[in-house]
Amino acid sequence: MSASTRLLGRPRIARLDDGREYRPSTSSHARSIEPSAVAKWVTRIILVLVLLYFLFPLYWLIISATKTNAELKDGSLWLASNNIKANYDALISWTGGMFWRWVANSVLYSTAAGVIGTLVSVMAGYGISKFAFRGSRVLQLAVLGGLLLPIALLTIPLYIVMHTLGLTDTVWAIIIPSCVSPFGVFLGRMYAATSVPDELLEAARIDGAGEFRIFFTMVLRILAPAMVTIFLFIFVATWNNFLLPLMMVTNNVALKPVTLGLYGMMSYFDPTYGAVLQGALLGVLPLVILFLILQRYWKAGLTAGAVKG
Numbered sequence: 001m002s003a004s005t006r007l008l009g010r011p012r013i014a015r016l017d018d019g020r021e022y023r024p025s026t027s028s029h030a031r032s033i034e035p036s037a038v039a040k041w042v043t044r045i046i047l048v049l050v051l052l053y054f055l056f057p058l059y060w061l062i063i064s065a066t067k068t069n070a071e072l073k074d075g076s077l078w079l080a081s082n083n084i085k086a087n088y089d090a091l092i093s094w095t096g097g098m099f100w101r102w103v104a105n106s107v108l109y110s111t112a113a114g115v116i117g118t119l120v121s122v123m124a125g126y127g128i129s130k131f132a133f134r135g136s137r138v139l140q141l142a143v144l145g146g147l148l149l150p151i152a153l154l155t156i157p158l159y160i161v162m163h164t165l166g167l168t169d170t171v172w173a174i175i176i177p178s179c180v181s182p183f184g185v186f187l188g189r190m191y192a193a194t195s196v197p198d199e200l201l202e203a204a205r206i207d208g209a210g211e212f213r214i215f216f217t218m219v220l221r222i223l224a225p226a227m228v229t230i231f232l233f234i235f236v237a238t239w240n241n242f243l244l245p246l247m248m249v250t251n252n253v254a255l256k257p258v259t260l261g262l263y264g265m266m267s268y269f270d271p272t273y274g275a276v277l278q279g280a281l282l283g284v285l286p287l288v289i290l291f292l293i294l295q296r297y298w299k300a301g302l303t304a305g306a307v308k309g
Helices: 037-064 069-074 081-094 099-130 136-148 151-164 172-178 182-195 198-206 211-222 224-240 243-248 258-266 273-283 285-302
Strands: none
Touching: 037 273, 069 273, 081 273, 099 136, 099 172, 099 182, 099 211, 099 224, 099 258, 099 273, 099 285, 136 182, 151 172, 151 243, 172 224, 172 243, 182 224, 198 211, 211 224, 224 285, 243 258, 258 273, 273 285
16 A cells, blocks of 8 residues: 555545545644543633642742741731741751751752762662672662661661761761662663663673773663663752761751751741741752753653663
8 A cells, every 4th residue: 555645625634545545644643542522622621620629738838938926827828928038047047057068068968979870870870780690689679678668667777877987967877878779770770771771781892991981981871861860869868868977967056957957947946937837949940941941851861761762
């Protein structure tokens, strides 16, 4: 059957060379899988409701950051712009001018853990995927077990280890534990298995390249989409981690991340809730900026390893 067609006088009707007529698809997919008009409207309505569900807490946070405690009790959903500066001054005053230092600490911890943890994860995932060695299956099961283990269960053992090493009340007590990501290793292994061809590695070895050169000059470029996803997951997990810094940083106020600092403000006997919420809003801005910058790479990374080429 010939693929050539020609349009007839009637719109959207075509005829094959053998005389048979058909209605060509006007979209990128076949007409047989085109959803009905009802399905399209139901989908749009559900998506709008989901969008409102996720955006409303952010909207509530923005308007609440401008209110006093009395205005918060009223339940109004409108801005109170005359209290923005007052809440900010209360935030800076209560924290002793340390608020932006705490935000910088969170950026430091999350960035360092994200960069180191991403490199460790892809190296481990690549090694498990492409090298045959004794105990590899046990190692893979251990990684899967790490995905199921709540990180809170490890906080006290980690504190004992860090205290024994004399690393408590230092930046390393937060960065080092945050660098380990079972999910990152799992994603790195899946992506390396499906996206790094063995033929490419063999050709590089025949040309005399060593394993470290192959990894850092070739493999890392192929694993870039997965690395962005791993980095974002580690960054967000470290940023939102509360129990670990609560245990590790007890005597040095200057080392607190923003989550721990705002908790201290909330534990005050009469906090200004609008100031606390404004601190939460300002503290989340680095995360928003990071997601906006890495959004397109993150989408590519989410599908990493999903389809084998």
